Amino acid sequence: MDYTSKIAHHVAGIPRSGIRDFFELVQGREGVISLGVGEPDFVTPWHIREAAIYSLEKGQTTYTSNLGLLSLRKAIARYVASFFEVDYEASKEVLVTVGVSEAIDIALRALLNPGDEVIYHEPCYVSYCPSIVMAYGKAVAVETSKDDGFSLKPERLAAAITPRSRVLMLNFPTNPTGAVASNEDLEGIARLCIEHDLIVLTDEIYSELRYDGVKHVSIASLPGMKERTILLHGFSKAFAMTGFRLGYACAPQPIIEAMMKIHQYSMLCAPITSQNAALEALENGTPSMIAMRDSYHQRRDFLVKRLNEFGLSCHLPGGAFYVFPDIRATGKSSKDFAMGLLAAENVAAVPGSAFGPSGEGFLRCCYATGFDDLKLAMDKMERFVGNL
């Protein structure tokens, strides 16, 4: 059968993920030191796992409300009020989702009419452009640069806005660059969004992982922004719960209602075991979260120092667990560099180009890896660069 005619055009048109290509290459090799992951190296803290087990022992295996357990939504509202300083009503402004990924998908589907433009900053997480396309939107990438610390500059955003612009997607701290946005940039972005009546979809999954004692600021907390912002957050990164697949959206009630329509007919609800674990994370997880954050902080400092020492210029990322060294001085493309490094030294890091064209010339190195492996990886990378 000719399957090409059976696949929807807008799906067939989405290219294969660059990450997936690289993954398949790495998978066949033995003894690879990987800086290529996008998740914590910690196992979920025991008290959270134990809460999940306990809920199973108690027979809590049913559906929950489409929106999620009310007890969890209340805990989320309390946490968001204290951490992001934005107040949401647990009963109607919070939706528990299967990871932030689902939240992005249903938010875009709830907001977009075919052809509506969605602006996002790039390099960015691999799902943004495809999610927009799958929601029949038009993806408009705004490049960010190393000189700006990969933050989104309001003037660059302004240049991308057209009468068809409907949504702005933000992700600070950023995967893959670790970038954070200054308060000044956020205020400029907020002004533009109000002026042009844009809805902001802000993925703040890495917001607890901020370093150097700087407090995370959400665009939702800026004056006039709560009414036009969908704040997305979850448990994967801060609480090392990637496999639990749990996230949430906080937004004005009409938007949550629209997202919930899609969620209830596609997902029904997030798994109850994960919801129970998430409740424990919010109620008692802060000390373990802080310990993990401090450990990432140490490893970030080590990696940035080493990379700069052997000539891969690297900005100091303010958040997440990625560094994004500039490899342009080596004269190699991102992909050639990553392939060469893998072939010569068995160290895997993801080519920056996997995160959009503006990631070309960079490499994403994740430091959520044991210190001994990081040391070894840096020594190997130093030798590789020296031999070029």
Place this chain on the structure above:
Amino acid sequence: MSTDPLLQLLRTKARYAHDELAALLSLSADQVTDRITAWEKDGTILGYQAVVDPEKADADAVAAFIEVKVTPERGGGFDRLALRIARFDQVTSCYLASGGYDLMVVVEGGDLREVARFVSEKLSTLDGVLSTATHFRLKTYKENGFIFERETASERLAVSP
């Protein structure tokens, strides 16, 4: 537990070289050395040791947790007698505790008889020791923060978004 990041790191990574500790904490190696030396001098750091699984190292080794009731002395309280007990080589840990007994003494020996002899000949014969209750260790699950049953690391994908 101390909130000093260097001291915290040393509790699990005592074998890291000073320049490695320095790199993780954005300090210079000299700063790390100076602080560790000062802690060693003032007794904040008492020593460094490997946490060993006794079943793997020496299957016959025996340990016992001994509840000891004592008569406190005028002036010295429990300290003099507790230190007298603690100084025996067989005693690996010794705590003053609240509750049904006074001292919790952990004793290790090459076999059962050695521990029993220590309790009957040395410990219970001390002036001031009123009674002992000896509980032999059957299995260790966790010691000094280390779980003995290692969790199999779940296989993270080598590359993920």
